[in-house]
Structure formats: structure tokens, C-alpha cells
Amino acid sequence: MLIADPQDPRLDDVRDLNKSDKSGEGLVIAEGHLVVSRLVASRFPVHCIVGFASALEHYVDTYGEPGCPMYEVDRETLAQVVGFDMHRGLVAAADRVAPLSVAEAIQGAKTIAILEGVGDHENIGSLFRNAAGMDVDAVLLGAGAADPLYRRSVRVSMGHVLRLPCARFDGGFTTWQRNLELLASEGFHLVSLTPDENAVHLAEAMAGHSKVALMVGAEGPGLTEHAMRATHVRARIPMAPGTDSLNVATAAAIAFYERQRSLL
Amino acid sequence: MLIADPQDPRLDDVRDLNKSDKSGEGLVIAEGHLVVSRLVASRFPVHCIVGFASALEHYVDTYGEPGCPMYEVDRETLAQVVGFDMHRGLVAAADRVAPLSVAEAIQGAKTIAILEGVGDHENIGSLFRNAAGMDVDAVLLGAGAADPLYRRSVRVSMGHVLRLPCARFDGGFTTWQRNLELLASEGFHLVSLTPDENAVHLAEAMAGHSKVALMVGAEGPGLTEHAMRATHVRARIPMAPGTDSLNVATAAAIAFYERQRSLL
Numbered sequence: 001m002l003i004a005d006p007q008d009p010r011l012d013d014v015r016d017l018n019k020s021d022k023s024g025e026g027l028v029i030a031e032g033h034l035v036v037s038r039l040v041a042s043r044f045p046v047h048c049i050v051g052f053a054s055a056l057e058h059y060v061d062t063y064g065e066p067g068c069p070m071y072e073v074d075r076e077t078l079a080q081v082v083g084f085d086m087h088r089g090l091v092a093a094a095d096r097v098a099p100l101s102v103a104e105a106i107q108g109a110k111t112i113a114i115l116e117g118v119g120d121h122e123n124i125g126s127l128f129r130n131a132a133g134m135d136v137d138a139v140l141l142g143a144g145a146a147d148p149l150y151r152r153s154v155r156v157s158m159g160h161v162l163r164l165p166c167a168r169f170d171g172g173f174t175t176w177q178r179n180l181e182l183l184a185s186e187g188f189h190l191v192s193l194t195p196d197e198n199a200v201h202l203a204e205a206m207a208g209h210s211k212v213a214l215m216v217g218a219e220g221p222g223l224t225e226h227a228m229r230a231t232h233v234r235a236r237i238p239m240a241p242g243t244d245s246l247n248v249a250t251a252a253a254i255a256f257y258e259r260q261r262s263l264l
Numbered sequence: 265m266l267i268a269d270p271q272d273p274r275l276d277d278v279r280d281l282n283k284s285d286k287s288g289e290g291l292v293i294a295e296g297h298l299v300v301s302r303l304v305a306s307r308f309p310v311h312c313i314v315g316f317a318s319a320l321e322h323y324v325d326t327y328g329e330p331g332c333p334m335y336e337v338d339r340e341t342l343a344q345v346v347g348f349d350m351h352r353g354l355v356a357a358a359d360r361v362a363p364l365s366v367a368e369a370i371q372g373a374k375t376i377a378i379l380e381g382v383g384d385h386e387n388i389g390s391l392f393r394n395a396a397g398m399d400v401d402a403v404l405l406g407a408g409a410a411d412p413l414y415r416r417s418v419r420v421s422m423g424h425v426l427r428l429p430c431a432r433f434d435g436g437f438t439t440w441q442r443n444l445e446l447l448a449s450e451g452f453h454l455v456s457l458t459p460d461e462n463a464v465h466l467a468e469a470m471a472g473h474s475k476v477a478l479m480v481g482a483e484g485p486g487l488t489e490h491a492m493r494a495t496h497v498r499a500r501i502p503m504a505p506g507t508d509s510l511n512v513a514t515a516a517a518i519a520f521y522e523r524q525r526s527l528l
Binding site: 034126129130132133134135158160201203237238239240243244245246247249250253254257258260261264 | 298390393394396397398399422424465467501502503504507508509510511513514517518521522524525528
């Protein structure tokens, strides 16, 4: 259905994307064909897909009918509505839904990533992309971890924040400890990742465990001592002298790779 | 020395950083204390360091006298000169110098990264950061690889583009092949990284070689067939079904990690 008026309220879901994240409005935004297809396939109920005629046609040809309204707009209208020139010409909005509980997210999981204090939306997105690519089954968010459903995280994750089971630990020290104890009682070997030279090599920390939960912290400060103390082992990726610790999503990717490798 | 006039020509080296990359002027720009210190320690001759009084003082306290002019400016002047508000309050400019030859760059090297067509400055920067952190001795740039000395690459690399030996293969198919043959004749085991499921696991491709050259290609297209054909083995990082190949700097980081691990 062609919409020519940029003020049309049916376009409100994707209005001013560069000004507000729409999270406050309870929405999740997906951009581009691949990510929109992942939104459509996710548990989030899609309101609408908005795009150029050619982009909508290409979407249906590639992924089939999405089961939601599709609004056709021209390039100028889309730019006015979203607030910038959207080259890919396809954007979708969905409702946020109730988050999973920790128990739901880890159901059947063999490999889990736990994030403490990773506040950067791009890092969160990269981490989900890497986790999905290397067979991580769920991501748990501890204190200070940013919202993975922000538009930027959705985009950087290539939509994997929409697919990978994810739950948030309740706040507070006691609950954080209790959650890790719960994971341990479920048979998870808890590994914290740290640049500390006294930690064991990642390969040694991972070997021989059927269920592993890997915890990473914010770039810079890293994991807090109380978080690390609640894990079974501290693992490190050996770094050359005079260099800096790796980006958190990169370090996590290496750990996910090592986990996969330990199961070969 | 305090400079109060934003038009002072002594500040020209760091003028309008957001408009031009200064590469056209033959300059390399470093921002922030750590990266400036790496520029000062590099083979690039530093023209000047410009910064807030407190930032300059902190620099000298931490890294010692840099052996080049230091110009003190206030926050407003610096913002006017560089073209944006520079929170870290410290920036330095150096001359570009003649690039190393391939033979110079690989002198004594046991592990080399080769980039084909990695055109994104952020990816190039991340790749250097990861290479430096995990004991890669040199980076060689093939056809289409972006300039690692762009300001954005310098920043993302945390200054490691200024430290790690780097050379550019001459253009053209023949030379590219010849360069790889040269590396092979120097005893390097040539490994190309690909998502191709027929490739061998990265660990298998790396094991048992004293000298390894690892080749990666641009995100999206990956390595060209002719580049891969010139290597000894094609290696893959196993990916979960229905996911996307990793970011090139992330994939390279995993390969650098595996290389280090193979030498344990």
C-alpha cells in the first residue's frame, strides 16, 4: 500500500529513528532485508514493514509474505520519516514482548554467555552476532549490561539479538550471586574471562566440560572481583607484552571458538 | 607554549580533522595519551603535540618529554581548530615516512597477516589491534586494502598501526602471486581463511608449522579465488547453520589466537 504523506500516522512506528531509539515506545526496529526477515521469524510481533517498492518486492521474493502490513514509500518520504537517507530502503517495527526468565533462556543450553557491565550497544550487538555464529545457546545479562534491543545493537548483531534466547539477571549483588549458583547447580562450569596473567589459559579452562557458562565484563574495567569470585575458574587469552586487552566482543568470540573447539 | 589564536599556523597540522584525513598532506594523526605515546615511540617523525594544559602535563608525567614542540590550547581553541570537541584534549601529528618493503617487514617474522581487499578503515584498525595483541609480527597489504594510517584506523588500532611492521604488495595479479611465492620460499605456510565448508578446520590448518602467513579477505566477498589458490591450505572457523560469517577482524583474531595456541 503506497503512502505518499510523510505525516501519515501509519508511519509513526519508524518515525525519527535517529532521535529516539523507540525503546521508550516499546518498539524494536529492524533495518535491511536480512535483519527484517529475522524480526519476522522472531517471537516479536511485527507491526509493519516500510520500504521502497523494489525493496518490498525483493523481500517477498526472498522471504515470502511477512504476515503484517507492508507500506510502500518513496526514498524522499522514507528519509523524511526516519530522519536520514536509508539506503537499504527497508525497515520494520515490532512490539517488545516480556523478556524470558533465566530458567526459560537456559533451557536445554550447553553453552551460555554472561555479560556483566557491557554498556556499549555496538559491543553488545557484536557479541550476539559472534555468539549466534559459534553455537552459543543463550545470553544472560548481568548488572550494567546495555539493552540488546536498541536499534544499533539489533543492526550490529545482524538481527541475532532477536533470535538468541536472552534473559536479564535481576539487579543486586545477592541476586547476581544466586543466579550464578543456580547455573552451577544446573551443571554449568562457570568461566570468567580476564586479562589477569595468573588466570589459566582459556583452552585449559574450557576442556572437558559438557556445560559451560562464560562470563565477560566491560571493556576497560573488565569483570568485577565479586563476579569472578563466583565462577569456578578465571581464564585468559595470552596477550603480547605492551599491548591492550582485546575488545570485549572479540575476546568473547575467541572464547566461543575455543568452546566449540573443545567439543570437537 | 600557549597558543590562543585558532588561526595560528603552528596548529595547521591538526586543523579540520573531521573534513580531511590529512593523509593527502602526508601526515599521520594520533589522538589521546596512549596513541600519542605510540606515535612518539614509532618511526614516524612527530611534528608537534597539541593539547589542554592538563593533558600535556599528564602526558609528560606518564611518558616523559616527547622531543617535539608541545602547544597548549584551551578547549574552545582546540575544538575550533580540529573541528569537533576533542574530549581527550590531546592530539599529535607526524610525517608519513617511506613504507617498508615486504622483505623488510617480514624480517625475522614467524607469523604474518595478509589482507586482501579489506577496505574498511575500522576493520583495518581492529585487525592491527588484534594482530599486535596476539603476537603477529607483520601485516602485508594486498590489492584493495585500505590505508592503515588513516586517522580512524590509527585510533581503532590503539596506535598499533604505528608499531607493527607493515608493507604493501605492489598491485596487479602477477605481483600478488609472486609475493606469495616469495613468502612460501621463505618457509611460510600460507593459510587462507574462508567460510567455505569444504575448507579444513583452522586448528588443523595451523598445526605444526614454524612460520605461518594467514590471509584474510574483505567482509562479504571474502578472499578471491586466485588469492586462495596461491595458498597452501584453506581454513575455516566452523559456523552455526543460518548465521553469517564473522567480521573480518574478529575472524582474524580467532586465527591469531589459534596460531598462538598451536605454538604452546
